[in-house]
Amino acid sequence: MNWFEEGNKYLxxxxxxxxxxxxxxxxxxxxxxxxxxYLDMLAGIAVNILGYNHPLITETICKQAKEIIHISNLFYIKPQIELAKRLVKSSVCDKAFFCNSGAEANEAAIKLVRKYFRDRGENRYEIITFKGGFHGRTLAALSATATPEYQKGFEPLVEGFTYAEFNNTDSVLENINEKTAAIMLEIIQGEGGVNPAEKDFLEEIQSICNERGILLVIDEVQTGIGRTGKLFAYQHFGLSPDIITLAKGLGGGIPIGAVLAKKEVADSFSPGTHGSTFGGNYLSTAVAKExxxxxxxxxxxxxxxxxxxxLKERLKLEFGYQVKGIGLMVGMELPEDMSVKEVVKKSLEHGLVVGMAGKNTLRFVPPLIINEEHIDEAVDILKKVIK
Ligand SMILES: Cc1ncc(COP(=O)(O)O)c(C=O)c1O
Known part of the structure; x- marks a missing residue:
């Protein structure tokens, strides 16, 4: 069987x-x-944070599967409640909603922003997002994703998004009007090229939100759950987001997404306003809790x-290119005459899985359980590929 041919035929x-x-x-x-x-420096695109065949995950899956996998949100699901409690107690938020992916988490966050202001009789629904940002492929998440190549062909997009320059407070101010409801951003733009937000910029955004009653939504789908060396990346900067979205690492490979929100915001999701059949089921929340x-x-x-x-130090010393990121979310910007896709392909041939981001950035988002010898091994393979 030629699986590649079969795949191209049926997918x-x-x-x-x-x-x-x-x-x-x-x-x-x-x-x-x-x-x-292959040494894996991509982890299923920042998902498999405990790597592969980790007993904590496999044993929890087996145990939970023998009890209940799914039951619906018509009933109280104990591991869901335990997971919610853990997430809110470790963040500035008070309540959680669970879904199945990052895009779904952002969809829910966007709906929550709109509902919060509708509940207060205010006609505020515009959300400022950022060029180079990525929030997912569903229609509202795509409309929040200010990359024309992703949006092309899917118009008309969902109304109510305006796009500012990342790390540029003036650009944000220019986008604010009486309809502005929220500012939504990633602490490190992942898909956009591993671009970290600057400290001053984030602090100014927080002040703008506080002063004008604008909600701060932080998309931690990629940066969350320890990726940057804090449970949430916003914690490096002392921010106080009103809404946080999560997915990827939260399930270690089991699909799960989450929205955390402060109480006054969360309470706008009254019964019947939002939901998900699978969201927060026994299996996914039992694993995520662990x-x-x-x-x-x-x-x-x-x-x-x-x-x-x-990792950053080793890459900088070995290759001399620009290296960026926080914790184990690292990008190395390749020179223009070097194709990142070629580097990724050659790395695979040499037994190394790495990713791509932005225009020409090599992306490293390995399992968080990686050690320094693995990092040395990755750099050694890359030396063969690049030099
Ligand atoms: C920051 C961010 N938000 C949202 C998403 C979308 O997540 P999903 O692919 O699970 O829908 C991604 C995926 O790469 C992401 O990096």
């Missing part, structure tokens, strides 16, 4: 795939169907930060 052509098919994983290593080993407990330990988070610094 919709919306992804451009590399000709590799993985069969199993162990720790930070993947093995393809020919038995070849993951949050595992990640949310000071020594573990400090270690993630330290390993991120080590």
């Amino acid at each position: 919709m052509p919306n992804y451009s795939r590399f000709p590799v098919s993985f069969e199993r994983g162990e720790g930070v290593y993947l093995y393809d169907d020919k038995g070849k080993e 993951i949050v407990d595992f990640v949310n330990r000071e020594e573990f988070l400090n270690d993630v930060y330290r390993k991120g610094e080590y």
